[in-house]
Amino acid sequence: QKEVEQNSGPLSVPEGAIASLNCTYSDRGSQSFFWYRQYSGKSPELIMFIYSNGDKEDGRFTAQLNKASQYVSLLIRDSQPSDSATYLCAVNIMRGSSNTGKLIFGQGTTLQVKP
């Protein structure tokens, strides 16, 4: 089982629709979760983080976390063609008692927003 799993897509939505991106993770001890956006040929860009169960909203983006189900999602409202990119889910995996962690990434979901 992969540590962080995403559907690679592509996920295609019409302009103005809600895009829903999903991610599951295997480490029950994970405490913090990140969504990165990566345009083709560019490096990942942090768009949101979440560490409490429930929803976190930032503009058109909403991150949702359910630790019991080990599930993270990202909703993009009023999708725009400029949102077309690969969305990477990342989970912070802590290392034992050393209080250091590492970000493990899923393979990313490609989102296509059609005008």
Added chain:
Amino acid sequence: EAGVAQSPRYKIIEKRQSVAFWCNPISGHATLYWYQQILGQGPKLLIQFQNNGVVDDSQLPKDRFSAERLKGVDSTLKIQPAKLEDSAVYLCASSPKTGGQPQYGYTFGSGTRLTVV
């Protein structure tokens, strides 16, 4: 603040040759990471430094890859000898704290695209 600087942006080498990448993190960031991103995949952590010490190199193919972070600032990643499967984008990232804790995340550099032919 200046971002994470990486060079070169692109590199094409023949298999069995050697190559080196350079990274300068954001000033004051204690933690530096090297990730490998193969086309169509998510970034994979190769090595993590805390200041100039190695925290995690469990995914680094040590028979051909090496990395160092002298004086806890700049870092270099070297591949010798390169294989075709090393073709990827090598991303450097830094954070002020360990572990990518909330509100810090990681800041990535623009990456080095390596093609091995």
